[in-house]
Amino acid sequence: MPESPIDPKLVTETRLPLAGLRVLDLTLARAGPTCVRHLADWGADVIRVEPPGQGDGLGGARDGFDQINLHRNKRGLSIDLKNPAGHAAFLKLAATADILVENMRMQVKHRLKIAYDDLKGINPRLIYASISGFGQTGPYSTRGGVDQIAQGMGGLMSITGEPGRGPMRVGIPINDLTAGNLLAMGIMMKLYDRERTGQGGYVHTSLLEAQVFMLDFQATRWLMDKEVPGQAGNDHPVNIPMGVFPTADKPINIAASSPKLWDIFARAVGHPEWLEVEQWKTPKGRGADRKRLNEVIGEVTKTKPSEHWVTLMEEAGIPCGPVNTIREVFEDPQVQHLEMAMPMRHRTRGDIEVVAQPVNLEGLETGFYRDMPRLGEHNEEILMEAGLSQDEIADLRAKGALGGA
Structure with a gap:
């Protein structure tokens, strides 16, 4: 089994713009982890908080391609927030954090008593960031949402595909990815605001908001000219000729x-x-x-x-x-020059590649310093940093509040 060549000091010793920030990651699926990945790649100390017994979790096996790509560069804490002792320990940890990111259903965080209103009193500098399916308020706020539901409700499927063939989803979870990217940008803006005010705050977006935003000119065709866009297949909706054409070998x-x-x-x-x-x-x-x-x-x-x-x-x-296949994308000389396939050493899979950071900050280089953490891999060190003693940590274990290692 290959050893992960990770020096725990490397993150803080490397000059990265987010070094020194502590992030509590309570995200699941894809939208939230997409946001957190930006923070982790650029040096933040990201603590992935998972319940005991999480196992492989959503998105496939823990050592599968998807989870490794989403949850790199994090430490792992497994704690039961429904357990009173676990909840109390989490509050101590939240008091030390700069940022918390979650994408639970709106009502779940309130039921667990870890919503922004529950935490802002113990940590006024905390930036609390949320992604939901449809927004934190309004008639759909309690609904669960996934990417394809938002693609349909947000109009994307009505303008994707060939005319007359019916609605078509796009080939990536575009709302998960967009919402995650937008939330990361919102966190950066709130961090800048905190520098001036000293106060944290609540930042949030949703899959539906992300989708409507991404409609862009297709949305303003309706908003300004009351024209309902339709499907245009591989042709540009309004610019001609612009689209896919056959050649002797490939489109x-x-x-x-x-x-x-x-x-x-x-x-x-x-x-x-x-x-x-x-x-x-x-x-x-x-x-x-x-x-x-x-x-x-x-x-x-x-x-x-x-x-x-x-x-x-x-x-x-x-x-x-x-028009390239995914294999051809990573064989393309420009993609190789941009180093979009990032090498990484994984503890069980050995030498692998994951998708690299697309943001370039001249003079600064991100990289991969940690595998996706095992469930509860860093329980003790994280809780001690939050001020808990060895005895208190042992008591948490005895009360069944900790999972994993």
Whole structure:
């Protein structure tokens, strides 16, 4: 079994922007862990708080690809918040924290007495951050929500897929990821505000808010012009030609919708006569005749391989790129240059790769210093840092308030 080459002092000794901040991570599934991963990767001391008997938990096996990628760079505490002794110990730990992140159902944190109102009195500097399905207040606030439910309710499935084929989900949990990213940004803003005021506060978002926000121009088509967008398949909803076209080997994306790019594109592919077609002289006209225009372009592009067209378009200044499989993504020289596959040594799986941090801070480098923690792996050291004695920790064990190691 490979040993994890982790020096516990490495995080604090490396100059990372969030070093010195303590984060209590009470998150499950994906949205909350996505937020916390940013904090952990950039040096915060993240303590993952799990109930005893959690086992593999949501999202697959503890040593599976998903959990390792989501829960790297954390310490682990397993404590029963329903146990009075465990709850009391948690309050002592919360008094030492800078940030708490959770994505429970709204009513659960109140039932456990760990909501913001329960903690702000013992730690006024605490930044309490929440993700819910539909918001902390309102008619749906007590509902549980997952990504695909929000995709449907938030309109995304109605504009995804081919016309006439019915609603279609996107291939990633976009609301979980977006909500997590937005909450991380909200925490950073609140940290800056705390520097000025000395006070923490409550930061929250939801899967539904994230989805509506991500509708972006599709939302404002309705809000401003009362136009209900529909499905456009692989074509851009309003810009033409912009979409997927066949080649001799694999599909490519081409974006040549502006008047200038349309002119350059037609000449670059050897068909300047397209510029004389009356209906294709304006963006509106090209949009009305999209099907025929796409077919004509496709008849040309399928005569040569994708690399030919990507090179030709690049030389002409027209955005273009291949449609890659996930394997091809990580074989791409630009993705390799960006080092988006981050090497890591795992205690049971050995040398593996996970998805790297996409945020670049010049002069600072994040990295991986800890495996995903075993259940309760750091119980004793975390509780001692919160001020509990060895005897008090032993008493917690005797009362069944601790799990794991």
